[in-house]
Amino acid sequence: MSIRVFIADDQEMVRVGFGLILAAEKDIEVVGEAADGAAAIEGIGRLRPDVALLDIRMPLLDGLEVTARVAGSTAVVVVTTFGDDTYVDTALAAGAVGFIVKDSGPQLLVSAVRAAARGDALISPELTLPLLRRRAAASAPVVGPDLLARLSDRELDVARLVAQGRTNAEIAGELYVALSTVKTHLARIQQRLEVRNRVEIAAVTWRRGAVE
Structure with a gap:
């Protein structure tokens, strides 16, 4: 079935x-x-697409407002000329699962659509690590010093790769495991670290010094 x-x-x-x-x-x-x-x-409400590609600066309502209204039913990837930190943070907080700049090239655009349809997040490489560092410094959950000790060695490997901005498919390739195995690890990591999503996994991992 095609991705709409x-x-x-x-x-x-x-x-x-x-x-x-x-x-x-x-x-x-x-x-x-x-x-x-x-x-x-x-259009999104009527057509129910799998993925919406939204610009930020648009007439009547900007892409950030649109994201906040439709992200509950459609996977949103923000595609914009502006890779400003504030835009990235606001878009993700509004529910976007991806954020790429328009000059990233056709391959990244296609990859972002496929990642969003799978439930993965994809952010332009030049924006990924700055985002994770900001989240690690500003919004990581307050946790005990031994929190990462709750993870198995393989789960820690997965957490480190998440913190480096890897998608689920990339993690599966690097660790030579099935995509379903990566998703299982992520679910267990979230439970053991008491966090809600992969951004918080990354934040905890950065703050605990587990990423070089």
Whole structure:
């Protein structure tokens, strides 16, 4: 079954370009587009795409507001010219699962769509480590000093790779395990570290000095 994608950007050339890139992939189908935030909310609500690609600066409603309204039902990847730290943090807090800059290239765009459809997060490489360091410094849960000791050696390996910005598929490849095994490890890590998601896993791992 194809991944159904909705594109929202106020520039027609961007919408057309993204559409051509994605239409060339056998497993991706572009089902709709919008030039402003209000039309994006209407189209996403009506078409129920698997993934929405949203620009930040759009008329009527910006992409951050749209993200906050639709992220509960559609996986959102913010695609923008602006890789500003505040935009990244706000988009992720609003529920986006990905954030890439427009000059990242076609391959990363396609990878971000596939990652979002799988439930993974993908962020432009140049933004990933700064994001994790900010989260580690500012928003990691308050935990005891021996928290990482709760993890097995393999779970610690997975946590370290999450902290380095790896997707589930990349972790599976590096550790030579099945993708389902990685997801099982992540569920156990979240339970043992008493955190809610992979960003908090990364934050704990950074704060405990387990990542070089």
